Amino acid sequence: MSIEKMAMPQLGESVTEGTISQWLVSVGDKVNKYDPIAEVTTDKVNAEVPSSFSGKITELLASEGDTLPVGQPICAIDVEDGETPPKDLIKSEESMPGAAAPEEKDTSMKKRYSPAVLRLAQENNIDLKQLNGTGRGGRITRKDVEKVVAEGLIPAEEPNSETGKSTSGAASFADAMAQAAAVQMTTQPAVDEAGDVDVPLTGVRRAIARNMVRSKHEIPHAWTMIEVDVTNLVNYRNQIKNLFQKKEGYKLTYLPFFIKAIVAALKEYPRMNSTWAGDKIIEKKAVSISLAVAAEDALYVPVIKNADEKSIKGLAIAVDGLASKVRNNSLSPEDMQGGTFTINNTGSFGSIQSQPIINYPQAAILSIESIVKRPVVVNNMIAIRDMVNLCISIDHRVLDGLITGRFLARVKERLENISPENTPIY
Template sequence: MSIEKMAMPQLGESVTEGTISQWLVSVGDSVNKYDPIAEVTTDKVNAEVPSSFSGKITELLAEEGETLPVGQPICSIEVESAEHEGVSSQERRSPAVPVSEPEANDTSMKKRYSPAVHRLAQENHVDLEKLTGSGRSGRITRKDVEKFIAAGSETISGKVSEKRDDLTRTEQTGAASFSEAARQAAPIQIPVQRAQNEAGDVDVPLTGVRRAIANNMVRSKHEIPHAWTMIEVDVTNLVNYRNQIKNTFLKKEGHKLTYLPFFIKAIVAALKEYPRMNSTWAGDKIIEKKAVSISLAVAAEDALYVPVIRNADEKSIKGLAIAVDDLASKVRNNRLSPDDMRGGTFTVNNTGSFGSIQSQPIINYPQAAILSIESIVKRPVVVNNMIAIRDMVNLCISIDHRVLDGLITGHFLARIKELLENISAENTPIY
């Protein structure tokens, strides 16, 4: 016996590192050579990494979500000496061993779906629970899903015809028979028609980042019951105050003072007063997060990133301004690390920077809410029974209705509104 280390493979010509998005094995598992052991994401591809050896997993050297350079060990495998002589464990098995041996009945990997399998099943409305996996330990492979879809396509017309005949007979036997027939009717799998290229169309390959965004957004919309509301806020005092101090702040601190830090400061203060807004759904309970860390949606040329301002409740407006500037610079220069993206508890989306006045953001899973700050625009409003020109902004919030309801969300927004409308040099320190 000897211990061999599996290294992070190079999954592309110019790829220098990869992120372990999911382990497909655990310590103590036995694997054969070429069995998939992990899913790895790079800036170019999302792929399964096969084992280089046959043996037993003795140690996982990287956490899920950890990024490692190409060539760095990711796990240790205990292998037999025959492995180094070019004989795999599969080849050493006796042909007399029956197929009913214990590992043939092992289905421990049945529900460990790869992103490719999960996406294909969702696109074609396939219930993965009903499939039998041909992979190791019952794991469902892409070929299993494609085979199921193909089988459904061949019999779809016959199923539809049979179902129509059943319904016709049911109508003749009354409502009670209809209920029984409907209950017993077999479900029909109808593959989704995929878009076809036409002349002049351009294929844009999916980057690892864009694929990760897509998967997270689909998961959020599928799992989280979204609710949405909006309030308008008079930020005339904020606009005037910021205009008075922005030039001095730039000269003194070397950073621009935008409106965003003021909004974040008010949001963070309201989160401290209403901690349920700073929560996550955990299946059988709701977890109110102690830390108040703001995920900030920042757009780049090819994707939307959501880096995190950690412990935002401990920062002044100056500290928030510097943090916002630093994260935006990292996004522009492609210097974000995985650590910059972890730990967010509530998301702020500055859609106003694009001129938007109203939006319905998708919640950043697994958080419970996301708030969009829209454009500040001058509008005529009624103040003290007189029409005045004021600087107004819409704040739009999407919430997880499992965790939050209209009452607490309304109080939360009202508190943000109060804080923003009462900004002044006297009660809003920058430092």
């Protein structure tokens, strides 16, 4: 017997460190070669670390949540006689050799699914609860799922008892979001009580949860709000909306006017159109607007590419097209990629104030609230005006109050000065 130490793997060419998101073994556990022993998260991938030896775990050299550089030992194994260390000590689950673990009666790890297993099951509408895993403790491996798919024996997900519909969340945009969200959530299960209804997580909801938790965990949020008099905008839009719809076949909502003003201000203040990159801030050349669009069960954020190159008509067409894709469940991964700044039209639900969570890894998100008539003072007289609140959340690592205030003031100025003379639709 000899003690061998396993090191933090390099899960990608540019990866320099990894985080132990979950240990799958404890000190004293017996493991076989290729048994998964830990889940590791990097900024690029989630992967299972398989054991390079058969033996007994003698020491865990890192705790869950610890981030270690590539090459630093993570655990020690008392290796059985005859075992020789392989040249490549650690491989991710995606490239792990296909040696199946011996059959075990223990099923304590059956419900611990890796990101790759979850993704593959989602893509093929497989109910993992109906599979028997060949991994340690009954854990379902990627090869278990691939075997079921290859043999055509695909257990469909059980229908929801409330709706009678499948609970599968397989969708191309969900896959894209799930792959982008590299951090896994580790939570303690809640206890069901009488009368409670379990609502299975769809792939989309799972991806949203991961990205939101990552945003709040990693980004120091700051928030502010301004009010804007949009009486001129309301009057202008009311004058032309019927003619526009008759001519173009699209509804002319307020949203394209807001997007136009925001995009113009982003061009003047490019720091608002940035992302945090660890040791630097990247000001994005493209101005592509991520637009929060609500569906029945989730919130999607498709992207208007190069929004600064579009007229108000072009923005109206883009908004209508993305909304239609959300309703028809036809968004593609391409529709979800490339956003540099997010706009959230919470006013469509009657909201007058909100604190949005930043769409990671962007630096800001702006909510457009409801347009409401309010009494305000104009030239020392009380007047009824159409007012709207603009609420913005910012990444305080990238932005501060000064530049954010100037940006909002410019958006306000542009919106309050909308008129037929200086606001062309085409």
